[in-house]
Amino acid sequence: MPYRSRPPRDPRRKRRPWLFCLIPLGLTLLLLASPLLLTTFFLNKMQRDPLLLQTNPALIAAETVDKTDHENVFIQADADIAENKGAPYANGQVFNVLLGGIDYGGGDGQSYGRSDAMMLISFNTATKTITTVSISRATYAALNGHPNGRLNLAHAYGGPAAMARAVEQNYQLRIDGYMTVDFDGFSRIIDLVGGVDLPIAAGEEFEALKDSCRLDHGPGVYNFNGEQALLYARLRWIDSDRDRTQRQRNIIEALARKAVTLSPGQIGSAVSAMLPFVTTDLSSVRLMSLARYLGYTRREAIIPKTPMRLTLVDESEVIILNWKEVRKDVRELLYTNIPVV
Numbered sequence: 001m002p003y004r005s006r007p008p009r010d011p012r013r014k015r016r017p018w019l020f021c022l023i024p025l026g027l028t029l030l031l032l033a034s035p036l037l038l039t040t041f042f043l044n045k046m047q048r049d050p051l052l053l054q055t056n057p058a059l060i061a062a063e064t065v066d067k068t069d070h071e072n073v074f075i076q077a078d079a080d081i082a083e084n085k086g087a088p089y090a091n092g093q094v095f096n097v098l099l100g101g102i103d104y105g106g107g108d109g110q111s112y113g114r115s116d117a118m119m120l121i122s123f124n125t126a127t128k129t130i131t132t133v134s135i136s137r138a139t140y141a142a143l144n145g146h147p148n149g150r151l152n153l154a155h156a157y158g159g160p161a162a163m164a165r166a167v168e169q170n171y172q173l174r175i176d177g178y179m180t181v182d183f184d185g186f187s188r189i190i191d192l193v194g195g196v197d198l199p200i201a202a203g204e205e206f207e208a209l210k211d212s213c214r215l216d217h218g219p220g221v222y223n224f225n226g227e228q229a230l231l232y233a234r235l236r237w238i239d240s241d242r243d244r245t246q247r248q249r250n251i252i253e254a255l256a257r258k259a260v261t262l263s264p265g266q267i268g269s270a271v272s273a274m275l276p277f278v279t280t281d282l283s284s285v286r287l288m289s290l291a292r293y294l295g296y297t298r299r300e301a302i303i304p305k306t307p308m309r310l311t312l313v314d315e316s317e318v319i320i321l322n323w324k325e326v327r328k329d330v331r332e333l334l335y336t337n338i339p340v341v
Contacts, residue, residue: 046278046280053111053159054111055112056112059111059114063114063149063152064147064153065150065313070311073320078148080322081148081323084142084170084327088168088174089174089331089334090174093126094122094123094125094126094334094335094338095177096120096121096122096175097122097177097290098119098120098121098163098175098179099118099120099180099181100160100178100179101117101118101181102115102181103116104182113155114153115163116152116183117233118163119133119252120173121133122334123290123296128295128296128297129296129297129299130299131299131301131334132249132298133300133301134302135151136245137152138318138319140311141154142166144157144169151166151167161281163178163180164178170323172327172330177280178282179280179282181279187226187229189226189255189271189274190224190225190229190255192269194258195223195224195226196255197221198250198251198254199221200220200222203219206218208238209231232247233247236317246302303326304322305329
């Protein structure tokens with residue numbers, strides 16, 4: 001066979017060796033991006049558009065504060081709330097997220113529930129601290145144009161955005177985002193992580209929970225499943241709403257301690273199961289950015305700093321706050337040495 005020489009290369013045709021680099025580079029970028037893509041996948045399971053439900057008249061009627069036997073107390077409280085005006089505290093070095101545990105138990109599926117647990121998570125980049133602040137559901141407050149009443153009714157009137165506006169309006173504290181979780185979802189994640197260890201005090205707390213939570217060896221630390229933890233979180237008739245919020249913080253801390261003992265697979269399963277129960281107005285990018293704060297010092301607080309006057313209405317607490325003192329507490333706690341703008 002005669003030898004055939006290779007035809008000369010077209011001088012206009014250029015070699016592109018960099019094309020061959022794109023393959024390993026692309027694979028490298030894909031591997032690097034995988035955690036980000038996976039995280040985004042999980043976060044996108046959350047509800048970004050709050051359900052447009054309706055107000056339940058029966059729930060509102062049941063929760064409305066009856067002022068009949070306490071006219072003088074509430075006349076003064078309403079006057080104090082009317083004076084509670086002004087722009088909320090705000091500064092770029094402090095980022096506030098409001099968490100709400102929503103009770104839809106016994107609802108009709110078409111109506112908003114109450115926010116029976118509320119916590120503020122405040123990230124301070126100046127002091128490198130994360131402050132968890134309990135907010136009492138029983139606080140007597142302004143409710144976005146509705147009659148003044150317990151703060152937990154704000155969500156029942158208009159969902160998570162209404163809850164956030166009410167906290168912002170009354171505490172004069174800018175809320176940068178909210179996250180709410182249905183109590184059913186909260187109970188489910190505790191089951192998925194294998195329960196949480198909670199301290200049960202001797203006396204009324206143990207007596208109140210021993211039958212429903214099947215406590216069989218006296219006061220001490222018990223591993224509670226989701227149903228038991230929910231009973232613990234909602235217990236309020238033995239003491240005060242202030243003690244109730246402490247129990248709720250105990251659960252959050254117990255979950256945090258449990259999380260560090262779990263494998264990535266267990267965490268993924270728990271998070272994947274919980275997120276459909278979560279509603280938030282924070283973007284996935286914003287939520288992922290919060291991870292850089294995980295090394296900050298953590299602390300807990302209650303607003304107001306000192307117990308305030310309680311009024312019993314139909315055997316339920318209503319907490320009457322001195323709003324001037326409360327706003328001062330908020331500023332000192334979350335904005336220490338930071339100018340308010």
